[in-house]
Amino acid sequence: MSGSIQAPAIDVRGITRVYKARPKDVIALAGIDLEVAPGEFFGLLGPNGAGKTTLIKILTTLLLPSAGTARIFGFDVARETKQIRRIMNMVAGGEQSGYGILEAREQLWMFSQFYGLGVREGWRRVDELIDAVGLGEQRNQRVSTLSTGQRQKMNFARGLLNDPWVFFLDEPTLGLDVSAARAVRELMVGWRAAVPGRTVLLTTHYMAEADELCERIAIVDRGRILAIGSPAELKRRVQRESIFRLELDRLTGGPASLARLPGVLSAVAATPVRADANSAARPTVAINLVLHQDSALAGVVAALDGLDAHIVALAKSEPSLEDVFVELVGRGFDDEGDPEQPPRRAVEPHEAGQPEPEEANR
Amino acid sequence: MIEATIGRDERFDPARTRGQGRADLFRSFRTAVALGWKMEANWTDPVLFFIYSVAKPLASALILVFMLQVIAGPAGQALRPFVIVGSALWSLVVSGIAGLAWAVLDDRERYRMLKYIYVSPSSFVVVLLGRGIARLAVGAMGAGITLAAGVLVLGVPFDPGAIDWPLLLAVLVLGLATISALGVVMAAICLQTRQDSWTYPEAVAGALFLVVGAVFPLSVLPDPLQLLGLLSPLTWWIAGIRQALFPGGPSSIGGTGSAWLRLSGEVNPNDLQIVLVLLATGAVVTLASAILFRVGEGRARDRGLIDRTTGS
Amino acid sequence: MTAPGAGQPRPALAAPVLPAFVGRPTAGPREAASWTPRQVIANNLRSVVGRAYPRIRGLTREPSWVLFEMLLPFLTTSSFVFVYRALDAPQAYIGFVVLGGAMTAFWLNVVWMMAAQLYWEKDQGNLELYFAAPMNVMSVLFGMAVGGLVMSSTRAAVVLLVATVVYGVTFSVSQWGLLIAVFILTLAALYGFGMMLASLFLMWGREAWHMTQLMIEPVYFVSGLNFPVGRLGLLGAVAIALIPLAVGLDAMRQLAFASTGVTGTPEPWIETLILVAMTVIFVGLARILLHSMEERARREGRLTVRWR
Incomplete structure (x- = not known):
C-alpha cells in the first residue's frame, strides 16, 4: 500500500x-x-x-x-x-x-x-x-x-x-x-x-x-x-438522562407516587410485558422511569417499601439508533412526516470524537 | 384488531372465489383494451398515429405499387387495386398477430407485470386479447388509410355503391376472429421465447404472406403452396374482402392454372363458398389456437417462464 | 424500521477472510487507477468480446431463431419473388429481391438489436453498470454489433444461398474486390448508423420503440428493397445520401448484376465513397452523441430513471 x-x-x-x-x-x-x-x-x-x-x-x-x-x-x-x-x-x-x-x-x-x-x-x-x-x-x-x-x-x-x-x-x-x-x-x-x-x-x-x-x-x-x-x-447523544423500565407487583398511588421522589424526572405507566389476558401469571405494573442520573435509582428502590410494592423486573433502557433518529428528526423511519417541516434538531456534521455541536433549529 | 376494522359485511365471502362470470370477463377485457389503447394505440398522439396508421401501412403498399410500376409500367394500373387491397389488409393481419405477442413480451420484459396479470383472477387470454385489440384497431385504421390513399392518390377505381355489405360484414367478423386466434398462437410462442423475439410475429406474418394471395394470385405458386394457401383462413378472408369491395375484380384464389379450378371445376369461388370455407378454416385455427395456448401456457408455467426476464 | 431479526440476540458476524477476497495485489488506489494505454485498449477490446458473448450464447440457448430468423424470412423474401413472377419480370429482378431480402437481416438487426438496445439496457438496469465500469461504452456498442452480426450474417447467408438455388438467381459480378469492399463498408455504415441511433434513443423512452417501427417498412420503401432505388427519383437520391441500406444495396446490385445495367444512381465507386463517409460520420456521431448523452444524463439524472 x-x-x-x-x-x-x-x-x-x-x-x-x-x-x-x-x-x-x-x-x-x-x-x-x-x-x-x-x-x-x-x-x-x-x-x-x-x-x-x-x-x-x-x-x-x-x-x-x-x-x-x-x-x-x-x-x-x-x-x-x-x-x-x-x-x-x-x-x-x-x-x-x-x-x-x-x-x-x-x-x-x-x-x-x-x-x-x-x-x-x-x-x-x-x-x-x-x-x-x-x-x-x-x-x-x-x-x-x-x-x-x-x-x-x-x-x-x-x-x-x-x-x-x-x-x-x-x-x-x-x-x-x-x-x-x-x-x-x-x-x-x-x-x-x-x-x-x-x-x-x-x-x-x-x-x-x-x-x-x-x-x-x-x-x-x-x-x-x-x-x-x-x-x-x-x-x-440521546442518553442525557437515565431511563429505566421498572415492573412492580402493585403500586399504591400509581406512577405519580414515584414521580414525586427526588431525582425522578418522570414516571409514566408502560405496558406490562405479561399483560396478556390469557396469561396465567399475575398482572404487573410497568413504569418508565426517567432519572437525572443512575444514583437516583437507590431512592426509588428505598421508597418502594413504603408504597407496598415489590420489584418484579428492572432494566436500564439502552437507546437505539432509531431513538437517535427520532431525537434528531422528530419522527420515526416509517413516518412520512411533513416535508415542509424542518427536522426537529439538526446538527452540523462533525468528526467523531469532537465535542457535540450546539443544538440548532433550522 | 381485525374485528374492529373489518365490518360484518366485509368479511371474506367464499362466493368471491367463484367470481362473477361474464361480468368479470368483460371488465378484464375492457380494462385491457383501455390499457392497450393508452400504451400502443393512442390516435390522439400524432406521432403514433403517423407511424402506425400512416407510414408503415402506406410504405408497405408503396413497395408493391413500385414493383408493379417498375415491371408493368402504365399497364400495371389494372393490378393496382389488387395489390393495394391486399397490402392494406395485410397491415391489419400483421397488427393483429403482433399485438398479443408484443403484449406478452412488453409486460414480461419491460414492465414486469406479466406475472401479476397471470395470477390475477382475470382470464389471461382475455386480457391479452384486450391488449391485442388495440393494435388490431391501429391496423384497421392503417388499412383504411391505405385504401383511401389508393383511391384518392393512386387512382384505384372504387364505387362505394357497389360494396357487397352482407359479404363484407360476414368476412370481416370471421376474419378478425381468425386473426385474433393467430395472435393467441403467437402469444403462446412468445411466452416461451426470449426478449429478442420482437420480430417473430412479423416473420410469421411475412411467411404467411407467401401463401394467402395477398398481393399475387395463388396460381403463380407451386401446387403444394397453393394447397397450403387454400387451407389458410386468411386467404379466404382477403378474397372475401376483395370480392365485397370490388365485386367482379380478379380473384386471388381462382383463375387459369389455379389449384382451385382443378379441385372445384369452377374458375372462381362464389361468395357463399368464400364465407363457408372461411368459417370452417377459421374454426379449425381458433380451436388449434386455444389448444396451443393452453399447451404453451402450461409449458411456461412448468419451466418458470412467466416471470423471467431474458435479454441478450 | 429495523433489520430482519433485529431485537433478538445476534451472534457476532463471522468474517472469513478468503483468498478470493484478497484478489490481485495492487499498490494502492491511486496507482490502481492509473492504467497504461495498453491496459485501456485491452480493456476495451475485451469489453467488445464480453458484450458480444451473451448474444452469441443466446443463439445456442434458444434455437427458435433458426425458424423465426432464417426460415420464415426466406419465405417473406419468396413472397416478393412471386410478385415479380406474377408480373413476368426479368430474372434479374428476382436477384434484386433476393439480395434485398438478405440485406434486410442486417437492417433489422441494426434496428432491433442496436438502435433500441441502449434504451433496453437502461430499462433492465444494465446501463448504469456499463457507465460505472472503466471501459468506453462505445466498446459495448461494438460488442452488440459483433454479437448481432453473427446471427444476421447467418440469416443473410441462408436467405441468399437458398433463394439463389431455389429461384435460379444468376449473378454477373464484374468487380469482385469492389463488391466485397462495398459489402463490408455497408455493414460498417449500417452498424455505425445503429450505434448512432442507440445513443440518440438513450434519451428516449417508449418513443425509441416507436421510432424503430418507423425504420422498417418506410425505410424498405425508400431504400428500394425490392426494386432499383433509382426508380424513386429524388426520393431515391435522398435515400442514397442518408440511408446506408439504400446506398449499400444499390452499389451491390450494380456490382452483382452488372449485366442488367441498373441505372439512375451514382457509379459503384461513388457509392463506395458515400459508404466510407457514412461510416466515419455515423461512428463519429455515435461517439459524440454517446458522450454528450452520458453527460446530459449525468447532469439531469436521467441515466438511471426508468421509463414506465
Missing part, C-alpha cells in the same frame, strides 16, 4: 443535487459534507427519500452534483470518472441487471471483461468468487432462475471482480431473508478485512445493520446530514 492511500477515500464538500421536476424541483441533497477515511466502513442511515442513493450515484460517477465537489481517493467525480471507475464498484439491493439467458458464471465473466480482467484471469476470478460467495452449486444455472438471495450474492461477486478500493453498497440486503442478509453482511465484512485500506460506503435504512457493520454512521434526512459519529457516540 502506498502513501497515497492517506488521501481520504471519500471526500464530499458542499454537495447539493436538485432534480428538475413539476410542480417544483426536488432537492435531493441540500449541502452534504462528508469525509470517509481509507479502510473505513461507513454507513449512511436514513429513511426512503433521504438522499442516500443520490449521494451514491454522484460518488459512483452516474450523476453530477448540482453544486459542490466530491473526490474518491483524490479523483474528482465530475471529471476523473475513468480513474474512479477503475477502483470502485457498486452493488444495489434488488438489482435485476444482467442477461437472464446467461448462466451465473457467464454473466460474471462478461462483467470481468468490462472491468479490465484478462480472458483467462476473468474465468479464474469468477470461479474463485462464485465459491467465495457460496454460489458454487448455481454457477451453471441461468441468471433468470436464481433466487433473490442467490442473485444478490452474484451481484456481490460482480462487485468484487475488480478488487475495488471503494465499494458502494446501496441497501444491499433489501428484500433478503434473515439468513441471506446475514450472509451478505458477512461477505462485506470479510472482504473489507482482507486488504487494509478497502473502504465501504453502505446505505441502509435497517438500523441494526448499520449498527452492526459500520464504524461510523451519518444520519441523513431530506438531503442533509443530521449527525455523524460511531454508533456508540450517536446513541450517547
